Amino acid sequence: MKRVVVGLSGGVDSSVAAYLLKEQGYEVIGLFMKNWHDDSVTISNECPWLEDSNDALLVAEKLGIPFQTVDLSEQYKEKIVDYMFHEYEQGRTPNPDVLCNREIKFDVFMKIALSLGADYVATGHYCRRGIIEENGKEIYQLLAGKDGNKDQSYFLCQLSQEQLAKALFPIGELTKPEVREIASQLDLITAEKKDSQGLCFIGKVRLPEFLQQKLQPKEGIIVEIPADAPIYSEEKPNFSSEEEAFAHEARRINYLQVPGKVVGKHQGAHYFTKGQRKGLNVGGTKEALFVIETDVDKNIIYTGQGNNHPGLFKKALFIKNDEVHWIREDLALKVGEKMGVMARIRYRQPLQKATLHQFETGMYVVFNEPQSAITEGQFVAWHKDDEILGSGVIT
Template identity: 70%
Template sequence: MKRVVVGLSGGVDSSVAAYLCQKQGYDVIGLFMKNWHDDSVTISEECPWLDDSNDAMMVAEKLGIPFQTIDLSEEYKSRIVDYMFKEYQNGRTPNPDVLCNREIKFDVFLKIAESLGADYVATGHYCRKNITEDNGQKTYHLLSGLDQNKDQSYFLCQINQEQLSKILFPVGELQKSEVRQIAAEQGLITADKRDSQGLCFVGKVKLPEFLQQQLKPKTGQVVEIDANHEIYKQKISKDIESQSQKHLYQASYGKVVGEHPGAHFFTKGQRKGLNIGGTPEPLFVVETDVKNNIIYVGQGKSHPGLYRNGLKVLNHEIHWLREDLKLNIGEQQNYLARIRYRQPLENATLYQKENALYVIFENPQTAIAEGQFVAWYNNDELIGSGVIN
């Protein structure tokens, strides 16, 4: 009987994952990860970890499986939170959920599971896994979840073959509605629980308050750039370097329309939190300049400052889940790609140059933010990813 340790989060997906593993004949253990201690920055009514932990315990009790809470808050702080602060401070926009999967769930948590004799860990992710064998060599394939509205393969874009070999995705073949139905049929307390919107296993966080723990507010100017400014009229060269470059703004290019509490609290494409009214169309952040503490904004979601054809990933930040498909210098390949979770996949061409990998999209993309991840797919298989530079 193979042993599976399920990461029970207190949500419906991981609850059903545990039930399905049990049904398939695995010896199942449930573990809840406590990753956060500071309640001052979580919106406690929204997603308190204590309630989640209790729900996870009650699911384990109902299923008759051993259950334990493990405290990973130290590792979470050093590997995720400190990284987040550093990225925001440098004017980049990190994705803690991608990092949490790579560093916590499928590294620290996986090692704990193995110390308990686990053959696999299982989660409630909406992904699928396939295995092919060639000359005795196994290749693990990470595929999108069948529920296209819930597909979470993007969040696993930084894991590797060895990690993938040890993971089960019991709900990946199901629709969300089917998962809820199974939970209801089995009398699991989480059947109707709504999905949490928070950081990975932290709960719903007030991001500005969270960041202000380390990053001090610093008043600066909000400068509006007109959509017809000369900077947008320059003919963009067809070479990939030019298509991947962002616009470089100066305060003299626009007019001051307000103040902000710190450029490092904002990200490209952001609309909420500017608190500036009186414009015909809503204002969107088109660029942040943390060095000079200026936020550049433009009116409307079709503002040219929001769009770009390509992006660049430095060589040391490229990650191939399928190492066998890695591009060599001078090679190029067509893939489907996305730059954020739930974004529809878009046609793109990857070019591996000496200094970096370039991803050039068929259609211009909105709000390409440094620090986020671009992930590329062959149909529904995730092939690789990288940090947007």
């Protein structure tokens, strides 16, 4: 009997994952990760970890599997929360869920599971693992979940071959309604429980308040850039190489040189992100204002009217070499190579046609169509059919 440690989160997905593994004949152990008890960073009172751990315990009792709680709050603070603050401070927008999977669930948590003699770690993610053989060597694939509505493979886009070798995703072949139906039939306490919103294992966070605990408010101006600003219709220079042309497409526009008008004030450019519409508190414009750029050094937010404002769109993005991550290491590009892929720059975005170009300095992802709100610090993931081949942090 192979031993599997399931990350029981107190939700319906991991509950059913544990049940399915038991049915398949594995020896199953339930482990709840406690990732938060830092009162210096107050979070809205809906921090449900106590209730969640209690639900996880009741599910384990019902399924007749051993259960314990592990406290990973120290590692979580260091690897996720501190990183988040640092990224926001630099004017970037991190994705804590992707990081949590790479650094906590499939690293710190996985090591604990393996120390308990586990052969595998399982989670309630809607994704699938494939195994193919090449030259006598097993290669692991990360595949989209069967439920297109719930597919969570994007959040696992930073996993490695070593991590996938030890990972199981029991509900990847099911849809959410099927998972709820199984939980109902088993009369599990989590059957009707709402999906958790917010930070991986922390619960609901109102981001500006969360950030204000560590990043001090600092009043600055909100500038509106007109859609017909000359910068958007300038003729492109002649480039001596493809790399130069892509760099031009991916560049940040220096709005200090662009005439705009001051339309309001804000409490800190580091609280805002590209494409954001809420929280600007500026009225009197014909269309809603969207953040098109933030400048944390000068503490200025640049905005434009409407979600079709040209300042929101770019055709290319850049990933530094040390941030390029291939799940399929066997397909990694060498300098000078390119590859046609489908890519997305955020969870739930429909996949977009793009080409990867690998240069000495890093990789450009060049889209067929301009993309809205490409945001530094977020992850771009690239696919062939329903397999994620790799990902990278947008620079």
